[in-house]
Amino acid sequence: DAGVIQSPRHEVTEMGQEVTLRCKPISGHNSLFWYRQTMMRGLELLIYFNNNVPIDDSGMPEDRFSAKMPNASFSTLKIQPSEPRDSAVYFCASSSDRTFFGQGTRLTVV
Amino acid sequence: GIQVEQSPPDLILQEGANSTLRCNFSDSVNNLQWFHQNPWGQLINLFYIPSGTKQNGRLSATTVATERYSLLYISSSQTTDSGVYFCAVEQGYKLSFGAGTTVTVRA
Numbered sequence: 001d002a003g004v005i006q007s008p009r010h011e012v013t014e015m016g017q018e019v020t021l022r023c024k025p026i027s028g029h030n031s032l033f034w035y036r037q038t039m040m041r042g043l044e045l046l047i048y049f050n051n052n053v054p055i056d057d058s059g060m061p062e063d064r065f066s067a068k069m070p071n072a073s074f075s076t077l078k079i080q081p082s083e084p085r086d087s088a089v090y091f092c093a094s095s096s097d098r099t100f101f102g103q104g105t106r107l108t109v110v
Numbered sequence: 111g112i113q114v115e116q117s118p119p120d121l122i123l124q125e126g127a128n129s130t131l132r133c134n135f136s137d138s139v140n141n142l143q144w145f146h147q148n149p150w151g152q153l154i155n156l157f158y159i160p161s162g163t164k165q166n167g168r169l170s171a172t173t174v175a176t177e178r179y180s181l182l183y184i185s186s187s188q189t190t191d192s193g194v195y196f197c198a199v200e201q202g203y204k205l206s207f208g209a210g211t212t213v214t215v216r217a
Binding site: 031033042043045048050055056089091093097098099100101103104106 | 145154
């Protein structure tokens, strides 16, 4: 398996624009997570899916953030409209027991 | 919520040295994992170790769940071991991360 695949690796966008981050989890993993990493706050869990169903979205910062998992092999995290304070590295991770992270998307909102 | 404390916060090693990183946690957990974030930002799963001892090459880990701590041993360190080591404990589905230990291995 190629591991957890995220795209894009880097994204630079202007404030107010819509940003969509994509994730393909490891086949057979029934849990998917979106995390955000910043220097100030470390790794924060944004949302957790189990069997494609959102179970815990309490970490989603505000209504500008949304996430979907239409099937077992694909998830998106959308930010609309984006703001400079959303600049961070966003990780997708999947798990059966061990947790594996994608390479992350470095988002810069200017 | 659960507290996860890692020590030391920073560690500088000469290549070839051995070291021990510690993770203390404040409550019972289902599971504990160790991760290495390399200088390029990749998070690599090193160990899934709810209890006992495991070895993977020059790395080994021990978790004593009843005493709420885990140790990560790095032997014969190499420059490629540099990066941040995170301990993460699991309650239910949630992984709670420590602040990490930043390891710098000098040639």
